[in-house]
Amino acid sequence: MTATFMHLTDSHLELRARAQEFLSDHWSTVEQRAGSTETFRRTAIDAGLLYRWVPKAYGGAEMDSDVISEAIIDAEFRAVQAPGELDSIGARMVVPTLLEHANPALCKAFAGPTIVGQIRWCQGYSEPGVGSDLASVTTRATATDDRYWRIDGRKIWTSYAADADYVFVLARTDAADRGHDGLSYILVPMDQPGVRVEPIRQITGAATFNEVIFDDARTPLDHVVGEPGNGWTVATTTLRHERTMISGAGRLGTLFRALLRAYAARGAPHDPALAQRLMELRELVEVKRFATIEQAFGTAQDLTVLRLTDKLFQSAFQEKVAALAMDLLPSVAADLPRTEVVEARWVTQILGSLGLTIAGGTSNIQRDILARRGLGMPEQRRADQ
Numbered sequence: 001m002t003a004t005f006m007h008l009t010d011s012h013l014e015l016r017a018r019a020q021e022f023l024s025d026h027w028s029t030v031e032q033r034a035g036s037t038e039t040f041r042r043t044a045i046d047a048g049l050l051y052r053w054v055p056k057a058y059g060g061a062e063m064d065s066d067v068i069s070e071a072i073i074d075a076e077f078r079a080v081q082a083p084g085e086l087d088s089i090g091a092r093m094v095v096p097t098l099l100e101h102a103n104p105a106l107c108k109a110f111a112g113p114t115i116v117g118q119i120r121w122c123q124g125y126s127e128p129g130v131g132s133d134l135a136s137v138t139t140r141a142t143a144t145d146d147r148y149w150r151i152d153g154r155k156i157w158t159s160y161a162a163d164a165d166y167v168f169v170l171a172r173t174d175a176a177d178r179g180h181d182g183l184s185y186i187l188v189p190m191d192q193p194g195v196r197v198e199p200i201r202q203i204t205g206a207a208t209f210n211e212v213i214f215d216d217a218r219t220p221l222d223h224v225v226g227e228p229g230n231g232w233t234v235a236t237t238t239l240r241h242e243r244t245m246i247s248g249a250g251r252l253g254t255l256f257r258a259l260l261r262a263y264a265a266r267g268a269p270h271d272p273a274l275a276q277r278l279m280e281l282r283e284l285v286e287v288k289r290f291a292t293i294e295q296a297f298g299t300a301q302d303l304t305v306l307r308l309t310d311k312l313f314q315s316a317f318q319e320k321v322a323a324l325a326m327d328l329l330p331s332v333a334a335d336l337p338r339t340e341v342v343e344a345r346w347v348t349q350i351l352g353s354l355g356l357t358i359a360g361g362t363s364n365i366q367r368d369i370l371a372r373r374g375l376g377m378p379e380q381r382r383a384d385q
């Protein structure tokens with residue numbers, strides 16, 4: 001018998017048919033598409049099509065699943081632009097962290113509302129003077145009595161803080177400890193007098209970044225994820241999920257298709273040099289697609305190392321896309337003035353592309369970890385050590 005690389009089983013084909021039927025029942029009319037996305041997602045969860053990895057007790061569909069099934073559902077939802085699983089800090093970073101480290105009460109309180117977009121989150125890690133060296137955070141959380149933590153300190157580069165309902169804060173709870181010890185991972189409501197958000201305008205013109213000032217902010221004592229003092233382990237779990245979110249194959253494909261549209265929309269004759277560069281990017285999309293399958297089947301030796309290379313791959317890809325878009329833009333501007341909105345999006349993409357080499361851990365740091373974990377090289381010492 002000839003071995004095939006991959007084929008869909010009967011149950012996969014049946015799942016695809018079920019997803020198509022669900023979408024035709026719930027996402028085909030104008031009224032349905034104009035309805036509440038939260039309600040739609042809840043219906044899709046009840047139908048066993050979204051958040052199959054989240055237990056029922058915490059608002060998910062709780063189904064036996066595999067990566068092919070998830071990819072099938074995702075493809076069907078994307079094909080008709082139906083709201084799928086949220087690509088957000090809450091759904092992709094907080095909820096998996098809670099499932100791994102939090103007690104059932106916290107999972108119950110936060111997971112369900114987060115996966116349908118009812119609770120929005122931001123990440124309180126970086127501080128003025130603390131970035132790559134995350135274990136040096138100085139924000140303090142002190143147990144005031146038997147009910148509350150009191151939080152004091154400043155966080156910076158906090159994406160989406162102005163819209164967030166909650167922030168997960170990495171704070172020092174034990175003043176005697178230094179470095180990785182004595183840190184805790186605490187969930188803090190944003191809407192309170194002790195939390196102030198100051199937007200920071202970026203080069204793109206947007207202000208998704210913020211400085212967040214905690215001055216006698218309060219949160220219940222039981223809002224700590226994992227054990228108090230063990231926040232480093234929890235924080236690195238979230239970072240792992242952040243890298244996976246940033247480097248998803250779906251994002252690469254979406255960006256590539258947008259670039260193809262920009263090429264077609266520029267209204268100029270076929271340009272073999274630009275087409276050549278487009279095809280190089282297409283190759284990278286395919287490489288990533290197969291790498292994702294390889295990882296999903298668990299044949300990869302060291303998933304931690306692969307996830308780090310994933311993020312490096314993604315940021316390099318995004319920089320190449322930005323460089324090509326920059327060469328396409330002048331003709332878009334000259335030939336199609338009505339495409340202002342498209343252009344504005346590309347300008348944001350170009351200006352923002354460098355950000356990915358910094359967010360969630362800089363490329364230098366990723367390479368350093370890769371050298372140690374992947375190649376067994378000795379730890380780098382900084383010049384000031």
Ligand SMILES: Cc1cc2nc3c(=O)[nH]c(=O)nc-3n(C[C@H](O)[C@H](O)[C@H](O)COP(=O)(O)OP(=O)(O)OC[C@H]3O[C@@H](n4cnc5c(N)ncnc54)[C@H](O)[C@@H]3O)c2cc1C
Binds near residue numbers: 126364
């Ligand atoms: C788009 C974007 C979104 C972000 N969102 C958030 C957010 O929501 N929440 C949050 O908390 N933070 C956020 N950040 C901040 C981000 O986590 C930090 O910028 C990042 O960790 C780097 O820290 P830093 O800026 O202080 O740079 P530094 O740590 O000061 O690094 C400066 C330079 O020195 C290099 N360097 C530092 N130490 C070493 C070393 N040991 N070995 C080799 N090179 C080294 C770095 O690679 C970098 O090139 C975001 C950043 C970006 C760009």
